Amino acid sequence: MSKVLTALWLAFLFSLPLWMDNQYVLHVLVVTGIFIVAAISLNLLLGYAGQLSLGHVAFFGIGAYTSSLASLGFSIHFTADTVLAMEPKPVWIGLLAALLASGACGWLIGRLSFKVRGAYFVIVSISFAEVVRLVAVNWVELTQGPMALNNIPPLTLWLPLLGEHVFWKKPANYWLVLSVAVVCYVIVRRLVWSRAGRAMVALRENEPLATSVGIDVTRYLVLATVVSAAMAGVAGALYAHYIRIVDPDVFLFIYTVTMVIMVVTGGKGTLAGPVVGGLIFGLLPETLRAFEIKPEVQWIIYGVLMVLVVFFLSEGIVPAVTQWWQRRRAAGAAMAKAEP
Amino acid sequence: MLGGTYALLGIGLTLIFGIMRVVNFTHGELYAFGAYMMYMLVMLTGANFYVSLVLAVALGVALGAAVEFLLLRKLRGADIDTTMLVMIGAWIALQNAEQLTWSGVARSIDSPFPTSPLVIGSVSVAWGRVFVFCVATSLIAATYALINHTKLGKAMRATFQDRETAALMGIQIGSIHTATFALGSGLAAAGGALLGPVFVVYPTMGDLVNAKAFAIVILGGLGSIPGATIGGFILALSEELGAGYISSGYRDAMGFVLIILILIFKPTGLFAQKERVG
Numbered sequence: 001m002s003k004v005l006t007a008l009w010l011a012f013l014f015s016l017p018l019w020m021d022n023q024y025v026l027h028v029l030v031v032t033g034i035f036i037v038a039a040i041s042l043n044l045l046l047g048y049a050g051q052l053s054l055g056h057v058a059f060f061g062i063g064a065y066t067s068s069l070a071s072l073g074f075s076i077h078f079t080a081d082t083v084l085a086m087e088p089k090p091v092w093i094g095l096l097a098a099l100l101a102s103g104a105c106g107w108l109i110g111r112l113s114f115k116v117r118g119a120y121f122v123i124v125s126i127s128f129a130e131v132v133r134l135v136a137v138n139w140v141e142l143t144q145g146p147m148a149l150n151n152i153p154p155l156t157l158w159l160p161l162l163g164e165h166v167f168w169k170k171p172a173n174y175w176l177v178l179s180v181a182v183v184c185y186v187i188v189r190r191l192v193w194s195r196a197g198r199a200m201v202a203l204r205e206n207e208p209l210a211t212s213v214g215i216d217v218t219r220y221l222v223l224a225t226v227v228s229a230a231m232a233g234v235a236g237a238l239y240a241h242y243i244r245i246v247d248p249d250v251f252l253f254i255y256t257v258t259m260v261i262m263v264v265t266g267g268k269g270t271l272a273g274p275v276v277g278g279l280i281f282g283l284l285p286e287t288l289r290a291f292e293i294k295p296e297v298q299w300i301i302y303g304v305l306m307v308l309v310v311f312f313l314s315e316g317i318v319p320a321v322t323q324w325w326q327r328r329r330a331a332g333a334a335m336a337k338a339e340p
Numbered sequence: 341m342l343g344g345t346y347a348l349l350g351i352g353l354t355l356i357f358g359i360m361r362v363v364n365f366t367h368g369e370l371y372a373f374g375a376y377m378m379y380m381l382v383m384l385t386g387a388n389f390y391v392s393l394v395l396a397v398a399l400g401v402a403l404g405a406a407v408e409f410l411l412l413r414k415l416r417g418a419d420i421d422t423t424m425l426v427m428i429g430a431w432i433a434l435q436n437a438e439q440l441t442w443s444g445v446a447r448s449i450d451s452p453f454p455t456s457p458l459v460i461g462s463v464s465v466a467w468g469r470v471f472v473f474c475v476a477t478s479l480i481a482a483t484y485a486l487i488n489h490t491k492l493g494k495a496m497r498a499t500f501q502d503r504e505t506a507a508l509m510g511i512q513i514g515s516i517h518t519a520t521f522a523l524g525s526g527l528a529a530a531g532g533a534l535l536g537p538v539f540v541v542y543p544t545m546g547d548l549v550n551a552k553a554f555a556i557v558i559l560g561g562l563g564s565i566p567g568a569t570i571g572g573f574i575l576a577l578s579e580e581l582g583a584g585y586i587s588s589g590y591r592d593a594m595g596f597v598l599i600i601l602i603l604i605f606k607p608t609g610l611f612a613q614k615e616r617v618g
Contacts, residue, residue: 126554296440303428303436307426
């Protein structure tokens with residue numbers, strides 16, 4: 001039953017561009033999809049491993065910059081003579097590079113910062129994002145600083161049936177982002193239900209106990225960070241090749257906050273949570289725009305919502321709905337039993 | 341000059357963390373609030389500069405108390421991540437409320453100090469900065485006196501050491517928390533009110549301050565007041581040296597580099613006190 005439902009859902013999502021040709025809605029959905037991928041990656045760290053990473057946007061941005069630089073080519077002058085230059089590479093190599101670079105940064109940060117926990121980890125992750133942002137602003141030779149990287153080529157892929165296909169149009173990008181999101185969802189699902197996932201949950205719930213039964217805590221935390229960072233990097237790269245311009249503002253803290261709100265509202269530590277949260281907070285700004293609300297007011301609403309969610313729905317929307325549904329079913333079953 | 345205000349901000353944050361176990365993300369916003377109150381009072385109503393300073397700090401204290409009363413009181417005893425999320429929400433709401441009220445345009449505040457600098461030998465310092473330094477150091481001294489020599493301070497220290505035992509001894513933990521948060525917020529607002537006239541006032545000015553205050557607190561060890569004082573001066577010094585010798589673009593990165601270094605080599609901070617576990 002649930003398999004049929006899943007298949008129906010996927011069919012609905014994949015067929016969407018075929019019968020709907022509102023480009024604006026498609027654009028909103030593509031951007032929302034990219035943020036959902038980022039939220040899924042954050043959920044692995046925040047929801048399952050229990051580490052609040054407030055520097056997640058760093059991985060997103062590193063992915064965006066790596067991929068754009070790889071596909072645009074760059075040259076760095078260390079001294080007058082030593083020059084490190086790279087020719088422009090195809091975009092899919094850029095995507096791969098983004099995955100590897102973000103993963104490597106995740107590994108580094110994980111190794112460094114999991115000596116500490118809780119508040120310290122949060123602050124380290126914020127600092128990391130801020131340092132990366134300042135590097136992106138100041139290293140003008142590589143990143144163009146605030147002038148931004150322009151004219152980033154869109155993704156070109158060889159596809160069966162289609163041959164060489166350039167992802168210029170919105171439906172193509174929609175399918176691309178949707179596929180990546182599905183792959184990420186499946187990866188997280190597999191990971192969470194594996195030995196490693198159980199180890200992560202165990203150490204989230206009770207770290208001394210997990211250690212005492214022989215779980216290598218740091219190893220699993222680093223693993224979670226690497227996977228999560230690599231996914232965020234891919235999301236960033238997709239963003240770069242879709243929007244086709246990257247500036248240091250991709251590192252702004254507000255994007256991390258958006259991801260955190262998505263995960264927390266949807267339900268951290270649930271598979272569907274980031275998707276639901278991502279949909280809500282991806283579409284909400286556009287809905288609010290229809291009422292001609294100022295962006296400041298929109299952010300105030302975000303902030304207030306966040307406080308309200310923590311106060312009244314501390315688990316998030318998905319667990320609340322599941323519980324309500326189970327209670328209803330249980331009540332229904334009891335009624336059915338009592339009637340005859 | 342900066343060292344004094346940095347220390348002021350760090351002390352406020354470390355007090356709140358040490359006593360309440362709350363990572364206060366609204367700290368930078370209170371700093372911005374202090375600066376904006378100065379702007380409102382001095383530039384719009386034309387009040388006296390010194391009177392405005394005192395009023396701005398008082399309003400900061402009031403706002404801090406309100407935040408604690410509305411948001412944190414119900415969450416006492418909740419785990420640290422939960423309060424952190426609430427504080428992040430409050431911070432976003434506050435910052436954008438500031439942006440909405442006073443718009444994104446940077447404002448400057450007139451100060452009553454002479455424009456010619458104070459010259460001592462080969463060193464020359466602007467009068468405004470001398471004033472900032474003096475006020476900041478005296479506020480730090482006052483905070484030390486409050487913590488070490490008053491009944492309220494004693495209750496705060498007791499709560500810091502062991503919350504349950506302190507409650508058993510008849511200390512009203514709730515009001516201690518409110519007082520702590522109000523005091524910390526007041527110090528942040530004082531920092532903003534002091535630096536506002538020196539630099540310019542803009543809504544996102546709190547963000548960097550937030551990050552810097554965290555750097556200071558980690559430098560000194562979470563919860564350590566002397567640590568925060570010294571940390572403030574170390575950060576200011578390394579920022580100036582970094583700006584002078586490496587690149588002024590990276591001035592603001594110094595704090596974060598310091599944090600990362602400290603956490604690699606001495607994760608508990610330079611002056612951490614032994615903490616009871618369990």
